[in-house]
Each structure stands twice: as structure tokens, then as C-alpha cells.
Amino acid sequence: MELNxxxxxxxxxxxxxxxxxxxxxxxxxxxxxxxxxxxxxxxxRRWYELDALxxxxxxxxxxYTTSPDRLRRRFRHLESLKLKGKPRAAMFNLIPEDWxxxxxxxxxxxxxxxxxxxxxxxxxxxxxxxxxxxxxRSRGKVLQVLKLDKCSGFSTDGLLQVGRMCRQxxxxxxxxxxxxxxxxxWLHELAVNNSVLMTLNFYMTDLVKVSFEDLELIARNCRxxxxxxxxxxxxxxxxxxxxxxxxxxxxxxxxxxxQPERYTVVSFPPRLCRLGLTYMGKNEMPIVFPFASLLKxxxxxxxxxxxxxxxxxxxxxxxxxxxETRNVIGxxxxxxxxRSxxxxxxxRIERGADEHGMEDEEGVxxxxxxxxxxxxxxxxxxxxxYVSDITNASLQYIGTYSKNLCDFRLVLLDREDRxxxxxxxxxxxxxxxxxxxxxRFALYLRPGGLTDVGLGYIGQYSxxxxxxxxxxxxxxxxxxxxxxxxxxxxxxxxxxxxCFSEHALAxxxxxxxxxxxxxxxxYRASKSGCDLFAMAxxxxxxxxxxxxxxxxxxxxxxxxxxxxxxHILAYYSLAGPRADFPETVIPLDxxxxxxEL
Amino acid sequence: xxNLGQKSAERASFVNLLSQYLKEKRSLGDFSxxxxxxxxxxxxxxxxxxxxxxxxxxxESSRPNIVASNVKSADFFxxxxxxxxxxxxxxxxxxxxxxxxxxxxxxxQLTIFFNGQVVVYNDFPADKVNEIMALANQGSSTASTGVNxxxxxxxxxxxxxxxxxxxxxxxxxxxxxxxxxxxxxQDPSVERRQYGGSDLRIARRNSLHKFFEKxxxxxxxxxxxxxxxxxxxxxxxxxxxxxxxxxxxxxIDLNL
Numbered sequence: 001m002e003l004n005x006x007x008x009x010x011x012x013x014x015x016x017x018x019x020x021x022x023x024x025x026x027x028x029x030x031x032x033x034x035x036x037x038x039x040x041x042x043x044x045r046r047w048y049e050l051d052a053l054x055x056x057x058x059x060x061x062x063x064y065t066t067s068p069d070r071l072r073r074r075f076r077h078l079e080s081l082k083l084k085g086k087p088r089a090a091m092f093n094l095i096p097e098d099w100x101x102x103x104x105x106x107x108x109x110x111x112x113x114x115x116x117x118x119x120x121x122x123x124x125x126x127x128x129x130x131x132x133x134x135x136x137r138s139r140g141k142v143l144q145v146l147k148l149d150k151c152s153g154f155s156t157d158g159l160l161q162v163g164r165m166c167r168q169x170x171x172x173x174x175x176x177x178x179x180x181x182x183x184x185x186w187l188h189e190l191a192v193n194n195s196v197l198m199t200l201n202f203y204m205t206d207l208v209k210v211s212f213e214d215l216e217l218i219a220r221n222c223r224x225x226x227x228x229x230x231x232x233x234x235x236x237x238x239x240x241x242x243x244x245x246x247x248x249x250x251x252x253x254x255x256x257x258x259q260p261e262r263y264t265v266v267s268f269p270p271r272l273c274r275l276g277l278t279y280m281g282k283n284e285m286p287i288v289f290p291f292a293s294l295l296k297x298x299x300x301x302x303x304x305x306x307x308x309x310x311x312x313x314x315x316x317x318x319x320x321x322x323x324e325t326r327n328v329i330g331x332x333x334x335x336x337x338x339r340s341x342x343x344x345x346x347x348r349i350e351r352g353a354d355e356h357g358m359e360d361e362e363g364v365x366x367x368x369x370x371x372x373x374x375x376x377x378x379x380x381x382x383x384x385x386y387v388s389d390i391t392n393a394s395l396q397y398i399g400t401y402s403k404n405l406c407d408f409r410l411v412l413l414d415r416e417d418r419x420x421x422x423x424x425x426x427x428x429x430x431x432x433x434x435x436x437x438x439x440r441f442a443l444y445l446r447p448g449g450l451t452d453v454g455l456g457y458i459g460q461y462s463x464x465x466x467x468x469x470x471x472x473x474x475x476x477x478x479x480x481x482x483x484x485x486x487x488x489x490x491x492x493x494x495x496x497x498x499c500f501s502e503h504a505l506a507x508x509x510x511x512x513x514x515x516x517x518x519x520x521x522x523y524r525a526s527k528s529g530c531d532l533f534a535m536a537x538x539x540x541x542x543x544x545x546x547x548x549x550x551x552x553x554x555x556x557x558x559x560x561x562x563x564x565x566x567h568i569l570a571y572y573s574l575a576g577p578r579a580d581f582p583e584t585v586i587p588l589d590x591x592x593x594x595x596e597l
Numbered sequence: 598x599x600n601l602g603q604k605s606a607e608r609a610s611f612v613n614l615l616s617q618y619l620k621e622k623r624s625l626g627d628f629s630x631x632x633x634x635x636x637x638x639x640x641x642x643x644x645x646x647x648x649x650x651x652x653x654x655x656x657e658s659s660r661p662n663i664v665a666s667n668v669k670s671a672d673f674f675x676x677x678x679x680x681x682x683x684x685x686x687x688x689x690x691x692x693x694x695x696x697x698x699x700x701x702x703x704x705x706q707l708t709i710f711f712n713g714q715v716v717v718y719n720d721f722p723a724d725k726v727n728e729i730m731a732l733a734n735q736g737s738s739t740a741s742t743g744v745n746x747x748x749x750x751x752x753x754x755x756x757x758x759x760x761x762x763x764x765x766x767x768x769x770x771x772x773x774x775x776x777x778x779x780x781x782x783q784d785p786s787v788e789r790r791q792y793g794g795s796d797l798r799i800a801r802r803n804s805l806h807k808f809f810e811k812x813x814x815x816x817x818x819x820x821x822x823x824x825x826x827x828x829x830x831x832x833x834x835x836x837x838x839x840x841x842x843x844x845x846x847x848x849i850d851l852n853l
Contacts, residue, residue, distance in 0.1 A: 092800035176804055204804045232811075279815070302808050326805075351801065353809045414799055444799065471799075497797040522797045565797060 029054045056080055061492070062517060063101055063125065064541070067575040068109030077116045080145070081106075085125035087519050087569060088494065091150060091176075094521065094564065096545065098582040101125040103151075111138035119145035121173075127151045132158030140165035147173035155180035156207070163189030171199040175229065184209040191217040196224065203229035203253050212237040219244035229253050232278060235266060245269050252276035252299055256284050263287050276324075278302040282309045292316035300325035301350055306360040311336045322346040327386055330362045334369030338376025345404075346382040347373070351413060367394035367420065374401040384409035384442075391420050395427030399434025408435065409442035409469070412449060419446075425454030432461035439464055444471030444496070452479030459486025466514075469494040477504035484508035490515055497522040502531035509535040509570065520568040532568065532588060541577055542588040543569045 028050050031037055041051040057080040060066060071078070085101020087094075103125050110117055111134050120135070120143065127148055135143070143166045148154070156179060162172070163186045172190065184207070190197070191214040200218065202210075212233055219225055219241050228245065230253035238254060248269040253276070256263065260283035268291060275288065276299025285305065288295075295317045301324050305313070310325065310333035320341040327349050329337075337344065352359040366389035373380070374397040381404050390412055398405070408431070412419065421427075424443075428450065432438065441462060443450065450458075450473040459482060462468075466489050474480055480500045484507075491514050495505070501524040509518055526532075532542060545567040551559055577587050 089800070091802055091804075093803055093806070094800055204807070206807075279812075301805070304812070350805055351799070353812070411799060 024050060025054075032056075034059070053077060057119075058082070060084065062571055063106070064575065064578050065516075065571060065573045068106050070574060072109055072113045076113065078114055079116050080119035080121075081110070081114075081117060082121040082123065083125060084123045087567075088124075089519065089521065089567075090124050094567075096548075096582060096584040097152065098126075099545075099585060100578065100580055100582065102580060103127050103131050107131045107135050111135065114139075118142055119171075121145070121147035121149060122151055123147075123149040125151050126153040127158070129154050129158035129161075133161045136161040136165040140167070142168060144168055145171040145173075147171065148177050149173060150176045152178035156182045156184070156186045156209075159186035160189055162186070163193060167193045168196060169194055170196055170224075172197065172201070173199065174202040174205055176204040179205050179207060181207050181209055184211050184214065187211070187214040187218075190214075191221065194218070195221045197222040198224045199227040200225070201227070201229040202231055205231050207231045208233075212241060216241045216244055219248075223247070226250065227274070229276075234258070235277070236262060239266055242266065242268055248272055250274035250297070253278055255279050256281065260284050273297070273319075274322075275299065276302070279304055281305065285309060285313055288313065289316060293318060295320055297322040298324070300329075307333055307362040315340045317341060318343075320344055324348040324350070326350045326352045326359070326363070327365045327388070328352050328360045328363035329369075330360065330364060331366055331369035331372070332362065334365065335372045335376075338372040341377060343379060344377040345379055347377070347380065347385070348382070349385040351386040351411070354415075364388040367391040370394040371397045374398045378402070379404055381405060382407040386411045386413055388413050388416055389420050390422075390424065390427075392424055392427030392430075393421070395424060396430040396434075399427075399431040402435055404437060405435040406437050407440040408438060409440070411442075411444040411471070412446060414446060419449075422448050423451045423454055424449060425451055425457060428454055429457035429461055432458065437464070438462065440467045441465045442469035442471075443473060444469065446472045447475075447499075449473060451475055452482060455479035456482035456486075459483035462487055462490070464489050466490065467492045467494075469496070470498065471496040472498065474498055474500065477501055480504050480508045481511070484511040487512055488514060492517040493519070495520045495523070499524060502526045502529070503534060505568070506532050506534035510537075516572045518568065518570040522565045523568070525566065535570065536588075539572050539574065541571055541573045543578075543581075544586045544588060545569070545584055546586060548584065 024047075028040065028047075031040060037051055037055060041048045052074050055075055055078065058071065058075055058078055059082040060071070061084055063083050063085050071081075083103070083106060085103075086099050089095050090099070101124060103122050110120070117139060120139075132154055135146075140162075146162060146166065146169060154177075159174075159179070162169075169190075187210045190200075197218060208231060210231070210233070215228070215230070215233075215238065219228075224247065225245050226247060227250035228248060229251070232255040233253065234257055235254045236258055242248070242251075246269055249271050251268075251272060251274070256277070256279045260281070263284050264287065266287055268287075272291060273294050274297035275295060276297075277284070277288070279302065280288075280300075281304040292313065293316060296319055298313075298317060298320060300310070300313075303325075305328065307328060307330040310329045314320070314323075314333060314336050318340055320337075321343050322345060323337065323341070325333075325348075329349060337347075349365055352363055365385060365387050367387075370385070370387070370390075371394050373383075374394075378401060380402045383398070383402070383405060384407070387410065390410070398408070402408075422445075424445065428443065432441075441458075443458070452475050455470075455474040456479065458468075458470075458473075465487060468487070468490060470493075474483070477500055480495075480498070481504055490512050493512070493515060495518075498520075500508075503526065505518075505520060505523060509515060529544075536542070547566040548564045550562045550564050577589065581587060
């Protein structure tokens, strides 16, 4: 698969009679879908080269599956790159911070060779200030999009370099990154140097030293500013900002620290249709009412509303397409949603706090809410929900009504001892059979939640599903073995808290024809840890994070010891095993162990 | 994969011996762990006790590789590897729940885990081990007798050992168990506990976790009698009765 740059466009076509270079060259750039591109590149060498020259964007789902060098050799003219590092479980604090996913080798390659690169997106990776400086210095003049998405390892000093040297940035995205804050200078640099910014996002970061005056300056200078998501900043201080940001469509963040009646002076920009106000309570909520009917997206994850408040607000939003909230919405809120928001496409219901008294007593979601939702919101494409109770019937409803569903994720909370209707075998089967467009599927239950038969159904009835998370499903090895006979499209599998043995997991991997990535935590280990070698094969990296005991001390000094069972991570790689393992990660090297492949 | 069987048996024994060695080291209180402190942005200290760093430091291999065949076993096991191997396999088969036993021939040291305590015997005659195992196997009545016998010769368990909770869910092992490594597969009554992650809580998203912490802080800060929390920008102090009573309903309110 070595791409020889000498085989350039001027060669006459001999392998494809009837289709000239010119026509091909005109058509191929219009093909954007990665799977289509993949197919194009496999036709013949000529088509492979043309794809390599014209591919605009690459997503590398795990940075260790290939190397910067290989990327450069094949896609030298890349305009946009997305790289992902740590396993998804890192978002739940399950992965050691120093696990890996360093951007440095990639940044260095970008700096030197990727001359067309305008958009860089690093997700769950470790970024250093020096990396940001290298990137800013080398690509600053052309860089339009920089996304440091759930990254860590850098400080506001690195951002300062970005603000200073990347004056063409349309998008600066820092959401949920862990950033060491030294000052708010970086935002000031951005404000004075940039006039083309469209998207600014430092939502869910702990940056508090930013000044609202700089935000206002950005709003004044950047006439195309459409989306701003910030950390905690008093809303009353943003009145000037809102006045200046005349084309703003999306705003999230802020904070309400003052008396509710003072907020009547806040006037939001006229085109605002995507909103999420942090710490917004019942008494501040009315400031949204004047334009609630325009709202397409509502983020209530970090608001302080109870079930009644949800009902009151949601019924005023008939054009809502995206809603994110916690389970305080309750079944009643879901019923209101089903009645009022016929255009709803995406719904995410997160889990509330565990402590008593912190959330509404009515704040539980169950089969009742799900059934109403399925019947009312027929355009639903994405549903992720933490439920306290569930039945087969409600899942069947989803299979019957939610014909547009592409992404379904259900977590059964562990607070209630008795669940109305378990196991969910038939409901899951009917949901999968009904939702024919399903690409992503997550089911997180408890022992007894899904039998081996049910697990077999999942394998049988998920032809297009590419990603799955399975938690506490099945009852024995037979389950996962039956499951793995199906799932023909499954590329990425995450398994947690299941009873499967190493041997069964390894055998399943060998049966899943499309699998390229596996993550497991909580499984039945063999005495030697060697049963995993049943899945040893060329290009397949196997890594272990052995069980750890983590001592967490919170900010009031209380210590909590958390047991963290072992993880298995396995993935296809063209780059061989990693060279940057921390102490907490151990490679399983079949060659060293003398395993014949 | 024809060599696999033979080699895996060797590896299995080696890894078992290694893990027993670690347990012994722990019980003796001679237990140096690599504790790395990683404060996150909120100042929380997450200390990872990495049991394997001990192994990594002891061995000469540059990388802690679970099945590294070139780790110098002589460093850990002065006794002959082959001999201990077979005896080890034998003993492991008769392991009881809650009572895994480590045997080290050369040091003649016996470690017994029982009921949350770790007991170490130095200079324990190797031939007596099978006797003890047989006694323990016979059930609770004779087991208690067995323990009493051991009591008289008992060395005080180290203080570190007391802290070790042998409740199956924790002792991280080179076998990279999910916390149930000490539970033998054969015992059906522990099948449910062996459910891979019985100790796995539903994990919470970092972003929400931070939000809930901040919400608690805000609730604490708004209570009139609390100290100022400089994380939250408070409204200017309001000494009037009327104002503070407006604050307190907020605290009681479940909306917090």
C-alpha cells in the first residue's frame, strides 16, 4: 500500500476503458463519505492514488492504529484531521490520566509536512503547551479550526500562543478540556487579533480568569460570531456581550448568582436558538420564555430545574430538535415533551445526583416516559437515557415507532432493587428489529437484565450497528459466543461488568468479522492471564490496564478508595505496539511469550 | 499453537509464583509501592497505587511485560523453578475460597489469608503444608481446629496486613483479575460474585460529576451561616432579615 508520489496524474488510463482521467478527477472530489472513499481506494491503484490526492478529511479513531508518517505518505494534501486518543471510558474517569494519546508526534508531522491542513481536532488526547506553540507557529497563518476536545496537559500559556498566531481561526473549541489556568490573557489575545471567529467554546472548563470585557470585544470584532459556549461567568456581566453579538445563534454557560428579578434586564440576541444556561433555576427561567418558541436546542444538563419546571419550559418549545437534560425531567416531563415537541431529533437524559434531597423526587424516568416519547416524537434519531425502571413493552414501542433511530443507549440505574420486567430479551429483540437504521447501540443493565438468549438476539438483529456498549448483560460464556456469531458490521465493542471469561472474549473477537477495537472492564480472568492469547494475531495489539486501587481525595480532604478492576484494550494497528506505555498499561506481547501466530 | 500448551503451563506457574511472591512481600510489610499523585484541575488528588511498579522495579526488564520470558526468575525465587512449579500447581488446585496459600520452598515461608487477616509463618516445614491444606479442606469444624493449631505458632501479622481486605474484590494480581482472582472457578456458590464487575458502579461522566460538586458548593455557600466560599461569586452581603429569608428557601428547595 505504499504510495509512490511519482505516479502522478498524467499517466494514461489503461485499466479503466471508457473513463478518462479528467472525468474521474472531476467526480471523485464530490465523494465525501468515508466508506465510499474507502471503496473507491480499493478499486485499483489509479483510483487509490486519486483518492489519496483528493481526500479532504481523515478521522483516526485511535491514534495508535497508525503513525504520522503513514498518514503523511498516503494523504499529504489533507485539509482536515480528527484524532482520538484515550478510550471513551476516560470520560468517566476510568482510564489513568497518563494512559497516552500524546499529540506531539502528530503535531510535529503536521508542522513539517501537512501544508494544506486547516482543521485539527484532537479528542481525549494529551496536549502540551509546546505542542500548541509548534502548531501555532507552523500553521497559524492557515489554521481555521482548532478543537482540543476533552484534552489535558496544557495551560493558558499554550492558548496564548494560539490567540496570538492563529488569526484565521473560525473555530476555537476547548470543551471539557483540563486546562491549567494562569490568567485570562489568551482570550484577550484572541479578542484583539481575530475578526473572523464564528465558534468559541470553553464550556465545561474551569477557566474563571477570563474577563467578560474580552468576550464583548470578540463579539464586536467578529461579525460572524454564531456560537459561544463559556465557563461560569455571571450573566449580568454579559449584557453588553449579548448586545454586541448580533448574529449569535448558540449560547451556553454563564452563571446565575444574583437575585432573580435582576435578570429581567438581560436581552438575548434575536437569532438565538440554541441555549443552555448553567445554574438556571425556576426563578430565572422566565427570561427564556420570550423566545422559547424559537429554540431548537436546549441544554438543561447544568440547570437547577425540577420536574414541574421542565414541563413548564418544554411546552413552550414546539420547535425543539435537541434536548439534553438530567432524569429530573421525569416521566411527566417526557409526556409533555412527546405532546409538544414533534420535531425532536435528539434526546439525552443523563443521570442525576445520587444524594438524597439534591434532585426532585419525581425525577425518575421509566417505561411510562419512554412509551409516551416513542409515540409522540416520531422523528427521533438519537436517544440516550438513564432509566430507573423498564419493561419489554416500552422497548417494543421504540421498535414500533422510532423508525429513524440511529443511536440508542439505555442505562438501567442501580438504585431500585426490583425492576418491573426483566429480562429484556424480547424487548431488545423487537427494538433492534424495528429500528432498522440503528448504527450505535448501548445497553447497560444488571445481572438478570438480559439472558444469553437476549444477547444472541443482539447479535442476530443488529446488522448495521458499528459501535456497541454492553454492560452487565448475558449470563455465561455461551451468550457472548452466540452474540459474536452476528453483528456483521460491529467495528468497536465496549464491554463492562460482564461474566465472560477471557477465553470466551478472545473467541468472540475472532468471530466478529468487522471488529477492530475492543475495550473490556470487569471480566472473569484466567489464572495465568494467558487465555487472551487465543485472539493473538498479526496487527492486533492487546493491552492491559491491571486492576488498580485508586485513592481519591476530594477538595475537603476526605479520602475515598475506589477499586478499579482490570481493563483489556485490543485494536488493529498498522504501527505495531505502542512505544509510550505508562506504568499503568501493560502490553501483551505474543511474540515475547512465544505464541505462534 | 502447538507449543502453546507447554509454554502456557510454564507461564501460568511462573505468573502464579510471582503473584504469590507479591502477596508475601505485602504481608511482611515490606511493601514499596509506586504512588503517583495526580491532582486534576479541581485539586483532587488521585493517587494510583500501582502494585505492578514494584515488579517493574525489581525485574531487570525495561518494560513490565506480563509474560516476559526473560525476567530473571532467580531474582524472585531462589528455589529451583521447576520443582516449585509442580508443587505450586498441586496446591493451587486445592485452594479454598478465602484461603489462598503461597508456598516458597527455599524460604519455607507460609502465608495464609483467612477471614480478613494475613498470617505469615517463617521456616514452615514444607511437608506440613499438605497436612494443613487437608485439614482446611475438611470443612468448618476441622478448619477451626486447624487454625487453632496454627495460632500457637503464629507470628503477629504486620499492621499492613490488617488493612488488606481479602474480600475477593481487590488484591490486584499479576493475573490481572477483575478482582475475583482469588475465587476459584470451581465453586458454584460464588458464581454470582464472580460476575466480573460486581464491584463496578455505574460510572459517572466527569462533566456531570464536576457539576454536582459545584452545586454542593453553591448550596453550602448560600446558606447564611456558612463561611464564604471563594469559588462562587456571591451576591453582596445582605444583613436585612427580609433578604436572608429569601435566601434560605433556596437552600431547603430541592432545586439545589
